[in-house]
Amino acid sequence: MAATTDGAGAGAGSAAAGGGRLVLAATPIGNALDASPRLARLLAEADVVAAEDTRRTRRLCADLGVEPRGRMLSYHEHNESARTPELVAAVAEGAVVALVTDAGMPSVSDPGYRLTRACVDAGLPVTAVPGPSAVLTALAVSGLPVDRFAFEGFCPRKPGERSRALAALAREQRTLVFFEAPHRTAATLEAMAAAFGADRPAAVCRELTKTYEEVVRLPLGELAAWAAAGEVRGEVCLVVAPAPAGEAPPVQDLVGQVLALVADGSRLKDAVAAVADATGVVKRELYEAAAKARGGSARR
Numbered sequence: 256m257a258a259t260t261d262g263a264g265a266g267a268g269s270a271a272a273g274g275g276r277l278v279l280a281a282t283p284i285g286n287a288l289d290a291s292p293r294l295a296r297l298l299a300e301a302d303v304v305a306a307e308d309t310r311r312t313r314r315l316c317a318d319l320g321v322e323p324r325g326r327m328l329s330y331h332e333h334n335e336s337a338r339t340p341e342l343v344a345a346v347a348e349g350a351v352v353a354l355v356t357d358a359g360m361p362s363v364s365d366p367g368y369r370l371t372r373a374c375v376d377a378g379l380p381v382t383a384v385p386g387p388s389a390v391l392t393a394l395a396v397s398g399l400p401v402d403r404f405a406f407e408g409f410c411p412r413k414p415g416e417r418s419r420a421l422a423a424l425a426r427e428q429r430t431l432v433f434f435e436a437p438h439r440t441a442a443t444l445e446a447m448a449a450a451f452g453a454d455r456p457a458a459v460c461r462e463l464t465k466t467y468e469e470v471v472r473l474p475l476g477e478l479a480a481w482a483a484a485g486e487v488r489g490e491v492c493l494v495v496a497p498a499p500a501g502e503a504p505p506v507q508d509l510v511g512q513v514l515a516l517v518a519d520g521s522r523l524k525d526a527v528a529a530v531a532d533a534t535g536v537v538k539r540e541l542y543e544a545a546a547k548a549r550g551g552s553a554r555r
Contacts, residue, residue, distance in 0.1 A: 276379065277342070279383040282386065283358065294319075295321050303342065305370075308329070311357050359387060389463055394430065421451070425530075426498045444459075444475060447495060451475060459471045459493060506536050
């Protein structure tokens, strides 16, 4: 398949100005003043605006003083499978289709990947109007290393699945960035303290760019206590420092993670093996510590 491009400097104008294409457009993550002139032009001139929430997008247009001339339709997780062929066909017929989500860049923990992949597979141009990103903003203000990082999205909701996912990241040498719902933040921080060690530096970044923006920088154990002591509100990003190079965490710091897996139905032996393999600690030492914590009644 031949490579397709819309040109890095391409404007946001109509199909007549540059042919059909999909434009992934970043929207403000909290402050409408962060919207770029290119975004305003795209919203005004696109033939189709596919929006995660049309009401929010119309409010953004009003804030920007923009009146969309094209069709505005919904495109979200519940209808993207059915609507993607329609949008691909529109691009193929020469339309400029702007894809916007409620905040940030489409496809980053938001709808967008399915449509992007479909256009790429069809050999159709895909470009972007760059802009605000909660991931990069949280990383920048966290005060943690930024030279190498990994975005992990949302942690699994179920405690056992969450513990296993975090165990696999315990020795990650890159700074980690997560999204989290406010009502699950305390539990996730507690699980992170168990998986990564209570002393691992981290930051809770909430309501970024908004009136009540707050960044709390503490070790994971202290962050977990902070979150448990009060109600966490708003949009939340969690940033966790990389693991110390070549060091396995103290065995005692991993006991809570093992017991969480056991509580979720794993045998103690299997839970110990999973955590030990992910962190590099000695299985026998971890097993003995976990068995002791359970009062010696280890179920193999």
